[in-house]
Amino acid sequence: MNIQKSFLARAEQSTGSLYLVATPIGNLEDMTYRAIRILKEVQLIAAEDTRQTRKLLTHFEINTRTVSYHEHNKRASGPELIRMLLEGTSIALVSDAGLPAISDPGADLVKDAVDRHIPVIPVPGANAALSALIMSGLPTERFLFAGFPPRERKAIMKWLEELKDRKETLLFYESPHRLEKTLAAMLECFGDRTIACVRELTKRHEEAVRGTISECLAWFVEHPPLGEFCIVAEGTDGETAGAGDEDGAWWSKLDLAAHVAHYEEQYDRKEAIKRTAADRGLPKRDVYNEVNR
Incomplete structure (x- = not known):
């Protein structure tokens, strides 16, 4: 069992906090006031690419010390960051762009922090x-x-x-x-x-x-x-099944005309024929000729 109260008073917290700070995915105006404040207040920023992050920090006049944490050094850097968090250092984790820990090694650091009851606090922002x-x-x-x-x-x-x-x-x-x-x-x-x-x-x-x-x-x-x-x-709802799904497909008991008519409730005739052809793995011309006899 792991209960986290993210905003305990500093005196009540025995460890530092790991902040997951979103950064812009292209437009610097998407940086939030809170993200800038957190990056200024923490003792350390762990960045996927320190050179890329330094450009962002320079733009917002943030002088916090930065270290590297990425896929190739996470086994060495991760335990050291956890040690610092346990000793009371608060750390902000950032990726090159967007939310950290999404398709990047930040997820491993988060898991290690959670396992050691270190508060993990998201600072939301841009996400592609x-x-x-x-x-x-x-x-x-x-x-x-x-x-x-x-x-x-x-x-x-x-x-x-x-x-x-x-x-x-x-x-x-x-x-x-x-x-x-x-x-x-x-x-x-x-x-x-x-x-x-x-x-x-x-x-x-x-x-x-x-x-x-x-x-x-x-x-x-x-x-x-x-x-x-x-x-x-789009996901499949029965109406987007591919050509190989004929057995048990929603349209398997319909003739071509009824199949096209079903799609015409949502689309024009040209699109309805195209979707019917895709469902059945037939050339669009064959479906068109069949339903326009």
């Missing part, structure tokens, strides 16, 4: 995945952040296969040089469901490309992707 989600136009009631897809084809197909039947909206991060390969793998595994590819969040060239996977893939073939991306993909 949630920012992309709320501007995507896709459902926000339930979502799953899946991080970066694997690089190898066999691994990414297995990874996508495990995700394709999830009902939640799915969130991925991807680099520009891998984006097209990832979208092609998604199209093959998921079928042609709706997605949003959001890049350069909060920066001058912020852009959201929304449409079906095939439409977005075609766009990026013509417009080579630049900047870091967050992919937001």
